[in-house]
Each structure stands twice: as C-alpha cells, then as structure tokens.
Amino acid sequence: MVRERGLVGLSLRELGGRVGMRAQSLYSYFTSKNEIYDAMFRQGYETFMGEMALPPAPNEPTNVLAFIEAGSLRFFDFCVSDPVRYQLLFQRTIPDFEPSPESWALALRAYDRGVGGLRQLGFDDESLDMWTAVLTGLTDQQISNDPGGTRWRRQVPRAVRMLVTEFAPHLVTPPRARPRRKATR
Amino acid sequence: MVRERGLVGLSLRELGGRVGMRAQSLYSYFTSKNEIYDAMFRQGYETFMGEMALPPAPNEPTNVLAFIEAGSLRFFDFCVSDPVRYQLLFQRTIPDFEPSPESWALALRAYDRGVGGLRQLGFDDESLDMWTAVLTGLTDQQISNDPGGTRWRRQVPRAVRMLVTEFAPHLVTPPRARPRRKATR
DNA sequence: GTCTATAAGATGATAGAC
DNA sequence: GTCTATCATCTTATAGAC
Numbered sequence: 001m002v003r004e005r006g007l008v009g010l011s012l013r014e015l016g017g018r019v020g021m022r023a024q025s026l027y028s029y030f031t032s033k034n035e036i037y038d039a040m041f042r043q044g045y046e047t048f049m050g051e052m053a054l055p056p057a058p059n060e061p062t063n064v065l066a067f068i069e070a071g072s073l074r075f076f077d078f079c080v081s082d083p084v085r086y087q088l089l090f091q092r093t094i095p096d097f098e099p100s101p102e103s104w105a106l107a108l109r110a111y112d113r114g115v116g117g118l119r120q121l122g123f124d125d126e127s128l129d130m131w132t133a134v135l136t137g138l139t140d141q142q143i144s145n146d147p148g149g150t151r152w153r154r155q156v157p158r159a160v161r162m163l164v165t166e167f168a169p170h171l172v173t174p175p176r177a178r179p180r181r182k183a184t185r
Numbered sequence: 186m187v188r189e190r191g192l193v194g195l196s197l198r199e200l201g202g203r204v205g206m207r208a209q210s211l212y213s214y215f216t217s218k219n220e221i222y223d224a225m226f227r228q229g230y231e232t233f234m235g236e237m238a239l240p241p242a243p244n245e246p247t248n249v250l251a252f253i254e255a256g257s258l259r260f261f262d263f264c265v266s267d268p269v270r271y272q273l274l275f276q277r278t279i280p281d282f283e284p285s286p287e288s289w290a291l292a293l294r295a296y297d298r299g300v301g302g303l304r305q306l307g308f309d310d311e312s313l314d315m316w317t318a319v320l321t322g323l324t325d326q327q328i329s330n331d332p333g334g335t336r337w338r339r340q341v342p343r344a345v346r347m348l349v350t351e352f353a354p355h356l357v358t359p360p361r362a363r364p365r366r367k368a369t370r
Numbered sequence: 371g372t373c374t375a376t377a378a379g380a381t382g383a384t385a386g387a388c
Numbered sequence: 389g390t391c392t393a394t395c396a397t398c399t400t401a402t403a404g405a406c
Contacts, residue, residue, distance in 0.1 A: 005280075006280050008193060008280055009280060011380085011381075011382095012381080012382065012383090013380090013381080013382095021389085021390065021391085022390070022391065022392085023382085023383095024383080024384085024390085024391075024392085024393095025389065025390050025391070027383075027384085028389055028390075029389095032382085032383085033382065033383090087278070091276075091278075091325075091329065092329060093272070093276075093278050095190075095191050095193055095194060126339075126340065129326070129336065129337060129340055130323075130340050130343065130344065132322075132326060133319065133322035133323040133325070133326045133337060133340065133344075134318065134319050134322055134344075135322070136322050136325065136326065137317075137318035137319050137320070137321050137322020137323070137325065138315075138318040138322070140276075140318070140321065140322065140325065141314070141317060141318045141321065144276065144277060151314065152314060152318060154311075155311065155314060155315050155318065158315065158351075159315065159318075159319075162347060162348075162351050163347075166343075166347050196398085196399075196400095197399080197400065197401090198398085198399080198400095206371085206372065206373085207372070207373065207374085208400085208401090209372085209373080209374085209375095209401080209402085210371070210372050210373075212400095212401075212402085213371055213372075214371095217400085217401085218399095218400065218401090
C-alpha cells in the first residue's frame with residue numbers, strides 16, 4: 001500500500017480493507033499507526049541485513065577492490081529497488097514517527113555490519129562517513145532524478161575506486177616498487 | 186510555519202490565522218494549496234541563486250581549488266541552514282505536489298548556474314553527476330544525522346580535493362615536471 | 371478582499387456488543 | 389478477534405453576502 005500511495009498515504013481504513021477487516025480491528029494487532037510504521041521499519045532492516053549477507057553472486061569479486069564494489073552495488077540496488085522502503089529506512093520524513101529503541105538498535109547493528117568489512121580494511125570513522133555520504137548520495141540522485149535508469153549507478157565503480165584510492169591507497173596500488181624518496185638519511 | 190511543522194504540516198486554517206485572516210480568504214491570493222508550495226519553491230530557488238551569486242567572502246579563495254571549495258561550502262551551508270527548504274527544493278517528498286513548468290525552468294537555470302563554473306573548468310556531464318551526488322550526499326547526512334553539528338561539513342574540503350583530483354587532475358597537480366614516459370619514439 | 375456558512379470528505383482512535 | 393457505532397477532530401475547497 002505505501003509503495004502505491006507513499007508513506008504518508010498509509011490509511012488504516014484502507015489497510016483494514018486490504019486485509020479483509022475493518023480498520024478498528026487492526027488495533028488488536030497494533031496499538032497505534034506508528035507501531036505499524038515501526039514494524040515496517042524493523043522488517044525493512046531485517047530484509048536489508050539478509051540481502052547484504054547473501055553469498056557473492058556467480059560473477060564473483062576476485063580481489064579486494066572488486067569485493068568492495070560488489071557490496072556497494074548490492075547496497076545501491078537494494079535501495080533503488082524500493083524507493084519507499086529507502087525513504088522509510090534511510091531518510092526520515094514521516095511526521096511524528098520515530099522508530100522504537102529496539103528498532104533503532106537494529107538499524108545500528110545493520111550499519112555496523114554494512115561497514116564492518118571496510119573497517120577491517122583500515123577505514124577510519126571519517127572515511128566511513130565519507131563513504132556513507134557518497135553512496136547514499138548516488139542512490140538518492142538515482143531515485144529522484146532517474147528512476148528506473150542507470151545514470152548514477154554507472155558511477156558507482158568509479159566512486160568506489162576514488163574512495164579506496166583516497167582512504168586505503170595500498171589496496172589499489174599494488175606495492176611493487178616504492179616511490180623513490182627525496183634522500184636517504 | 187513549515188519550518189516548525191514540516192512541509193506536510195502546512196494547514197490553510199493556521200496559515201490564515203498567522204497572517205490575520207480566515208483560511209478561505211487565502212483563495213484570493215492562491216487558487217490552491219499547491220500554488221502556495223509552488224510559490225515557496227520558486228522563492229527558494231530565487232534565494233538560492235542570489236546566495237550563490239554573492240561576491241566571495243573576505244576570507245577569499247586564492248586559487249582555483251580554494252574557489253571550488255568555497256562554492257561547495259556555500260552550497261552546503263545554504264542547504265543545512267534550512268532543512269525544510271532543502272527538502273522542498275532538492276528532495277521531492279510532498280504528495281501530489283509538483284512544481285509548475287515555470288518553476289521547473291527556474292530550477293534548471295539554478296542548477297546550470299551552480300555547476301557552470303565547474304563545466305568551464307572542463308568537467309564533463311558524468312563528473313558533474315558525481316559532483317552533485319557527493320555534495321548532496323554530504324548535505325543529506327549532515328541534515329539527517331548531525332543537525333546543528335559539523336561532522337559531515339568537515340569532509341567537504343576533502344571531498345572537493347578528491348573530486349578535482351579524479352576529474353580535473355591538472356588543477357591540483359601543478360604542471361611542473363611531466364612524468365617521464367616509457368620511451369621516446 | 372474579507373467575511374460567514376457550509377460542503378464533502380478524510381483521518382486516527384475508543385467503547386462496548388458478540 | 390472482529391464487529392458496529394461513534395467521537396472528535398482535521399482537511400481543502402466553494403458559494404455568496406458585504
């Protein structure tokens with residue numbers, strides 16, 4: 001229903017109708033409308049963690065850079081495939097709704113798991129901030145300005161290479177020959 | 186009013202009350218609620234163009250890189266200083282509202298002017314896409330995850346250097362000594 | 371240009387019967 | 389658990405008097 005009407009278009013009456021009961025009967029399952037949003041929020045993050053944890057697809061990443069790129073594209077596609085879910089999980093635009101503490105904790109776990117691989121590769125907090133911003137920025141532009149297309153998705157590999165070069169250059173320039181130093185001391 | 190209540194919190198009754206009349210009297214000025222959103226949209230972009238066109242502040246940019254950085258920070262601050270306006274102008278989350286053709290044309294002019302400087306410096310369409318994504322990504326994170334702080338703003342100079350290095354390296358590495366070639370032919 | 375009156379509806383939520 | 393009945397609003401918008 002929210003995929004059709006948007007998040008604020010969720011109406012208890014119509015929701016009741018769709019599941020075959022009166023709106024009031026929903027209160028046997030949820031104490032308020034926000035509790036429904038909260039359940040969707042939680043479910044969304046559970047799906048997210050499930051998707052991100054899947055084994056790599058047949059077209060495998062062979063090296064570290066390809067591995068990071070694959071993870072980034074997976075995140076990107078997860079977001080773009082369901083813009084309303086993206087809005088619910090990563091933007092926060094429903095008036096008067098904020099997730100319950102348990103749901104927030106889940107979201108934090110999901111974030112930690114998402115960037116855990118990068119952290120292990122030596123990315124510090126600042127670089128993870130930059131990482132998050134760039135990836136969600138591309139995602140956002142794709143959803144808002146080219147839904148259904150690939151205009152911004154095509155930039156993901158380049159962004160990944162750019163970020164890795166900036167924050168973990170040893171991963172991208174194989175350490176064969178050290179650049180000469182100015183002088184030997 | 187929308188700064189307090191959010192964009193969807195705009196109510197004609199209360200708006201009327203604030204300007205000293207009944208809600209119905211507003212229809213002498215606007216034919217619908219969406220026309221009010223449209224007026225705010227247009228006004229926002231006019232302010233935007235005004236702000237971005239201001240002469241550089243006393244702490245001047247001295248070189249090209251600093252010039253780009255200053256412009257980026259100016260955009261960033263414009264967005265962060267008024268999150269609701271940001272939502273109206275750059276995200277599009279009001280149900281059933283879309284800007285009139287004239288307002289859209291204005292928004293396109295504003296974008297062109299905003300990236301015009303970069304285009305003159307040799308940035309192509311793809312790099313402008315990346316530019317937009319990164320800058321709005323940082324902005325978005327700042328607004329959603331650290332409102333009032335500077336956690337993501339601090340990353341702007343680094344992002345600028347990273348992007349310029351990627352897309353216009355001649356601007357950041359002064360052309361003193363050419364890297365030696367493999368062989369002379 | 372502002373008002374009153376009112377249309378015509380939507381909404382989330384509660385009480386209590388069965 | 390689901391229902392009917394209903395509350396208590398809220399909303400945008402129109403008609404027409406002054």
